Amino acid sequence: xxxxxxARRRLIIALLLTSxxxxxxxxxxxxxxxxxxxxxxxxxxxxxxxxDVVARPVRNAWRGITRYDELAEENEELRSQVExxxxxxxxxxxxxxxxxxxxxxxxxxxxxxxxxxxxxxxGETPSNFDEVIEIDKGGDDDIEVGMAVVSEGGLVGKITKxxxxxxxxxxxxxxxxxxxxxIPGTVSDxxxxxxPAPPTIPNAxxxxxxxxxxxxxxxxTTTTVPGTTPPGQxxxxxxxxxxxxxxxxxxxxxxxxxxxxxxxxxPPSTRETGSLQGQGSGRPVVLRFLEEDVDTxxxxxxxxxxxxxxxxxxxxxxxxxxxxxxxxxxxxxxGPEIEVELGADVERLSFVRVLRFKPLSEAEGD
Amino acid sequence: xxxxFIQGPLFRLLAIGVLLLALxxxxxxxxxxAGVVVQVxxxxxxxxxxxxxxxxxxxAGFVLGLLFDLGSDSPIGASALTMALGGIVAGIAWSxxxxxxxxxxxxxxxxxxxxxxxAVPLVRVFIGESVRFDSELSTVVLVVAVAAGVLSPIxxxxxRWCLRxxxxxxxxxxx
Numbered sequence: 213x214x215x216x217x218x219a220r221r222r223l224i225i226a227l228l229l230t231s232x233x234x235x236x237x238x239x240x241x242x243x244x245x246x247x248x249x250x251x252x253x254x255x256x257x258x259x260x261x262x263x264d265v266v267a268r269p270v271r272n273a274w275r276g277i278t279r280y281d282e283l284a285e286e287n288e289e290l291r292s293q294v295e296x297x298x299x300x301x302x303x304x305x306x307x308x309x310x311x312x313x314x315x316x317x318x319x320x321x322x323x324x325x326x327x328x329x330x331x332x333x334x335g336e337t338p339s340n341f342d343e344v345i346e347i348d349k350g351g352d353d354d355i356e357v358g359m360a361v362v363s364e365g366g367l368v369g370k371i372t373k374x375x376x377x378x379x380x381x382x383x384x385x386x387x388x389x390x391x392x393x394x395i396p397g398t399v400s401d402x403x404x405x406x407x408p409a410p411p412t413i414p415n416a417x418x419x420x421x422x423x424x425x426x427x428x429x430x431x432x433t434t435t436t437v438p439g440t441t442p443p444g445q446x447x448x449x450x451x452x453x454x455x456x457x458x459x460x461x462x463x464x465x466x467x468x469x470x471x472x473x474x475x476x477x478x479p480p481s482t483r484e485t486g487s488l489q490g491q492g493s494g495r496p497v498v499l500r501f502l503e504e505d506v507d508t509x510x511x512x513x514x515x516x517x518x519x520x521x522x523x524x525x526x527x528x529x530x531x532x533x534x535x536x537x538x539x540x541x542x543x544x545x546x547g548p549e550i551e552v553e554l555g556a557d558v559e560r561l562s563f564v565r566v567l568r569f570k571p572l573s574e575a576e577g578d
Numbered sequence: 579x580x581x582x583f584i585q586g587p588l589f590r591l592l593a594i595g596v597l598l599l600a601l602x603x604x605x606x607x608x609x610x611x612a613g614v615v616v617q618v619x620x621x622x623x624x625x626x627x628x629x630x631x632x633x634x635x636x637x638a639g640f641v642l643g644l645l646f647d648l649g650s651d652s653p654i655g656a657s658a659l660t661m662a663l664g665g666i667v668a669g670i671a672w673s674x675x676x677x678x679x680x681x682x683x684x685x686x687x688x689x690x691x692x693x694x695x696x697a698v699p700l701v702r703v704f705i706g707e708s709v710r711f712d713s714e715l716s717t718v719v720l721v722v723a724v725a726a727g728v729l730s731p732i733x734x735x736x737x738r739w740c741l742r743x744x745x746x747x748x749x750x751x752x753x
Contacts, residue, residue: 220633227640227662234655245654252648259600267605274609337650338602340615340718341698344651380651387708
């Protein structure tokens with residue numbers, strides 16, 4: 213920079229220092245800068261709308277060129293999925309109704325109790341290092357920083373910045389995003405033989421369905437009393453057959469109430485919790501800090517992943533996040549690292565719902 | 579004074595910057611070669627450096643970066659810093675040869691844009707955000723640089739117009 217005068221060098225240094233100062237002020241929270249940003253974005257609105265109209269043909273042409281094959285394949289795949297999901301939807305709907313009824317019976321809160329605000333996605337970040345979208349609802353609609361955002365497919369992200377008529381949503385794929393997550397009802401098929409016997413409850417309640425009538429013929433017979441074996445299992449060889457004593461009486465019909473000695477094996481009602489973190493654009497989100505042990509069973513691909521909730525969590529519990537796509541089991545003690553395939557297609561969001569949910573820790577402070 | 583402002587380089591830079599920002603937020607967020615968002619404001623800042631030197635590149639980068647920060651979710655000043663760095667680097671490259679041909683100005687623009695985009699994760703780390711430094715970062719920097727090089731035949735003359743640079747000034751930087 214020898215060819216520059218000291219004045220020019222000072223200008224360069226002053227600009228760089230001003231930038232650093234502005235970053236510091238903005239990160240510490242400055243109402244003037246927030247107002248400036250809000251005003252600037254409102255002023256940019258009509259210009260962006262005009263640019264959107266002008267850019268649409270170019271954008272559509274680009275999509276046509278770059279995504280034609282992808283869209284054709286996706287269309288075919290979706291058709292088959294729709295057929296399959298029609299059947300699933302019916303049974304799922306029944307299960308949801310049943311679940312809601314149970315929650316109501318037990319006075320438990322459910323996601324349906326949380327008011328939501330539907331918002332349209334009006335933009336996305338122009339940066340290569342953020343995963344942020346912009347929605348058309350803001351402080352005027354009582355949206356607050358931290359509220360969870362969902363779509364039909366599940367969790368989408370959280371509100372990070374609120375203006376009067378718009379908000380920014382950090383997507384779950386952003387590297388700065390983290391939320392408590394759980395894998396509910398993990399059950400292992402192959403864990404039983406190598407583990408201690410799971411808890412069993414003797415089915416001691418007489419079951420009328422199992423009351424049988426045995427007709428004892430007049431002759432000397434040997435009757436084996438059924439009902440001691442759970443269905444689908446081979447009768448234990450140690451059970452001796454019950455031998456009726458010889459009798460010469462006329463044939464009589466004796467009602468016999470059988471108390472089955474069968475045992476009911478309950479699946480382990482456990483859940484595993486961990487921390488879900490984004491990894492950036494194009495990468496799967498990762499669930500960490502889980503413990504995979506013999507009591508909880510092993511995680512399998514396709515297992516559902518949901519928000520954990522809890523006092524400090526900004527997201528309410530039981531929002532579907534996605535399913536396990538891959539389990540990476542390391543040699544260390546950190547536990548497995550689980551890649552989660554998101555239920556929501558965060559790359560192509562048009563509408564989202566903001567859950568007006570406040571965690572207990574914040575609600576108490578109101 | 580208002581007339582002087584309107585006639586001055588800052589007004590032109592702001593006007594062009596706002597137009598480019600609108601296109602950035604509507605068009606270029608969709609056109610993603612190799613999945614990377616082309617940074618047109620950074621390309622203009624680097625082109626300003628390649629056209630007028632490090633100080634003008636820094637000034638253009640600062641102004642355009644502020645516009646970018648105001649129009650997005652990034653901390654105000656972060657992009658101003660990185661784009662100013664991009665303009666400075668392009669300007670330093672420019673200083674090795676005054677009045678470069680268009681293709682060399684394009685290379686300077688590429689270098690400046692690459693430096694500016696590479697500085698983004700560094701600034702993010704500096705302000706406490708977590709950023710992954712991996713092969714994808716090099717792809718991002720490469721695509722942004724190449725796009726800036728492709729746009730340079732348009733952006734270098736545009737930057738000269740914005741900064742009101744005259745032919746005599748291109749050749750010998752005024753001390």
